[in-house]
Amino acid sequence: MQAAPRHTAGTAPQVGQPHTRNDQACHDLSIRVRDLNLWYGQTQALKNLNIDLFEKNVTALIGPSGCGKSTFLRCLNRMNDLIPSVRIEGLVEMDGRDVNATRMDEVALRRRVGMVFQKPNPFPKSIYENIAYAPRMHDLVSRKAEQDELVEKALRDAGLWNEVKDKLHEPGTSLSGGQQQRLCIARAIAVQPDVILMDEPTSALDPISTATIEDLMDKLKQQFTIVTVTHNMQQAARVADYTAFFHLGEIVEYNDTKTMFSNPATKKAEDYITGRYG
Template sequence: MASPKIDRRRQVRDAKVRVRDLSLWYGDTQALFGVDLDVAENEVTALIGPSGCGKSSFLRCLNRMNDLVPSVRIEGTVEIEGQNIYDPSVDVVELRSHIGMVFQKPNPFPKSIYENIAYAPRILGLGARRSELDEIVERSLKRAGLWDEVKDRLETPGLALSGGQQQRLCIARAIAVSPSVVLMDEPCSALDPVATATIEELIDELKDNYTIVIVTHNLQQAARVAGYTAFFHLGKIIEFNDTDTLFTNPQEKKTEDYITGRYG
């Protein structure tokens, strides 16, 4: 008797982001195949899976960064707070102001610590007066756990900070415009264990104010920081569940094989 077809649509209550039947091609090469996923509000959702499985491609669909890739083609819908971000009427610049992005390698602007944070709010007209910008900079650095370390040297170049501090600066920069969603693409892979622990503590604190989606190759990190985890393989979501269940009682053999180190 054939086993019942597994429902690949992963629904959660209070979803901030709803992805339905999302497929992506780079030229003739298909990278994502009919992905369905809900991202819970004010939670951390981790995307795990072997290299080249589509995690980062999926993440970049959530703020339309794949639009910048020549010959990319996307089908399906990505709704954030009920708005399909691929609707032709959507202003992509405005969209990205609501979705912060933190990359694998810290990438501060070649500007002062202050200007790294103030740049985007100033461009978007969020800080008309210097006092308003000062408040945004201080609030962002405090939320990123960096204020006490840099408050007396805000005019110092951001590139003069340590790697872990630079990544926290990039997180502060990402949240300076008060986004509703923060995307993180392996934010700790270039950091030492001490800096990684600091970033993980920060992620846990930030989820009170932001919906976070993180790509990580580190299964232990996913287990530590994420409330939900999606396992990608060959451009598909094989399994999605709350993190504790997925790691302790996976329903799919591919998931079990991956988290127990049989491949990947």
């Protein structure tokens, strides 16, 4: 795709939209964020964020440490509610419903918006139970045959089945770091979410495991919307359809990834991507 001209005054995109569109990507809306602000006590961590996240795409959140990427990610499934000092204003909307509404079922929300953390965190259970436990609790499966089928499908979708099919009743913690992270991804997709949030999912992994997870993200976006935080610019360029650049709690630029990395619209984004700071 031909690089778009550098963005200039008077041609501002519609609020929440990228400066240019990735023609190969789906443009159906998954999550709509408007005027989102967040405080930790008296300290404002997110400032007037506006962004549309598209279905069945990978959106990468980049920016220097402490700029609000992970805080924003946790807004999408209300993980910040677990922090007593947090106060949130603004709209985070899925299917026309504000996820922060008092009537929103947080458990149901987190089933629809799964999370994979920076450090693999398998449950202290067997590989099988890591996958089957949550679907059973959500009444997605009941009979043993249904559980077996779901466990196999989730592990296959996570690219792990052939490595663990003969040791399903061994502890999840017995796997290697890369395998544990894929187990956590399998656990997330087993409850049939719409969105998967990934907070630096490869930062603790070796290069081979990192490449495996990146390939997996490319396959999973055929089924799920993925939003990932990364400090690795090469990774963002490889896996993301869209990229949002955060700085000091604000979204400075949001663009399709090819244009962001070849012809960023802002000097700040250009400086960060080219390694002048960060």
